[in-house]
Amino acid sequence: MLTKRLRRDGVRAFFATLPPCLVGLEACASAHFWARELAQLGHTVRLMPPQYVKPYVKRHKNDRADAEAICEAVQRPSMRFVAIKTPEQQSTLVLHRVRALLVRQRTQLINALRGHLAEFGIIAPQGAHKVAELTARLADPGDERIPTLAKTVLQSLVDHLRDAERRIGELETQLAEQAKGDEVCRRLMTIPGIGPMVATALVATVGDAKTFTSGRHLAAWLGLVPLQHSSGNTERLGHITKAGDGYVRQLLVHGARAVVRWWRTTSPWLAGLLQRRPMNVVTVALANKTARIAWAVMVRGETYRRPGPAVAAPGGEGPCVPLAPV
Numbered sequence: 001m002l003t004k005r006l007r008r009d010g011v012r013a014f015f016a017t018l019p020p021c022l023v024g025l026e027a028c029a030s031a032h033f034w035a036r037e038l039a040q041l042g043h044t045v046r047l048m049p050p051q052y053v054k055p056y057v058k059r060h061k062n063d064r065a066d067a068e069a070i071c072e073a074v075q076r077p078s079m080r081f082v083a084i085k086t087p088e089q090q091s092t093l094v095l096h097r098v099r100a101l102l103v104r105q106r107t108q109l110i111n112a113l114r115g116h117l118a119e120f121g122i123i124a125p126q127g128a129h130k131v132a133e134l135t136a137r138l139a140d141p142g143d144e145r146i147p148t149l150a151k152t153v154l155q156s157l158v159d160h161l162r163d164a165e166r167r168i169g170e171l172e173t174q175l176a177e178q179a180k181g182d183e184v185c186r187r188l189m190t191i192p193g194i195g196p197m198v199a200t201a202l203v204a205t206v207g208d209a210k211t212f213t214s215g216r217h218l219a220a221w222l223g224l225v226p227l228q229h230s231s232g233n234t235e236r237l238g239h240i241t242k243a244g245d246g247y248v249r250q251l252l253v254h255g256a257r258a259v260v261r262w263w264r265t266t267s268p269w270l271a272g273l274l275q276r277r278p279m280n281v282v283t284v285a286l287a288n289k290t291a292r293i294a295w296a297v298m299v300r301g302e303t304y305r306r307p308g309p310a311v312a313a314p315g316g317e318g319p320c321v322p323l324a325p326v
């Protein structure tokens with residue numbers, strides 16, 4: 001009915017003149033901002049993942065073809081939509097993204113410091129916690145293996161490294177305080193493998209967990225399920241799909257790795273799985289289970305209940321194990 005090219009500064013004025021209608025947007029950069037702006041004007045806004053819109057592009061790649069594909073995709077009954085994030089959710093994600101950037105910069109600085117000092121025969125064990133040995137040798141005035149010129153330059157790297165560590169600590173403190181003040185985060189942190197980092201990232205990324213029909217759907221959205229190459233009655237399962245938000249998936253896997261390392265003897269399910277599968281497979285399986293439990297905790301408004309010891313089932317039909325949210 002209408003084809004019109006708009007400049008960015010004319011989008012709001014154009015939609016303000018239209019009667020309330022359905023607006024489809026790809027969930028790309030600044031899409032959540034425009035979704036909130038258009039919703040304030042009375043429109044119904046639906047965000048769609050770009051990979052779900054791509055099949056509707058007829059030919060070539062340009063703005064007009066993309067707009068037609070979005071118009072077609074938003075009307076499909078089987079289309080899946082992205083929940084619109086609030087400014088508070090996006091602010092929390094900004095904290096996480098900035099921290100992740102600073103962590104990468106800290107790793108770069110450590111690698112640069114280790115590499116430069118290795119040229120002078122100064123080597124420390126691997127690990128970020130071992131960098132203190134390198135900085136101590138660099139600050140030692142009696143160590144003559146490092147020329148004065150190199151010491152001056154490398155000291156600037158040390159100063160930059162300490163500043164990055166200070167900023168990372170400040171951001172982690174903010175996230176911890178935010179987790180303590182959020183009721184959903186407090187309930188999520190009762191789950192083994194979920195701390196302030198994972199809890200705040202889940203709440204900010206997922207938002208309303210009821211948009212997922214089950215915990216299995218949330219785990220699949222995070223890419224923690226096997227990739228299928230099945231046909232007919234033949235099922236072929238491969239590695240995990242790695243779909244969805246890779247940052248949240250990474251945090252869940254790290255939390256699961258900590259549980260596998262320290263709690264392997266306290267969980268019969270985990271101990272049995274470790275006897276049959278490699279460590280990394282068990283870690284991903286536990287991350288999948290953690291995501292499903294997190295969905296149940298968020299939807300039901302309950303805290304995590306640890307499975308109790310097996311008891312006899314009524315009627316003598318075998319053991320009955322109290323179930324935790326799954």
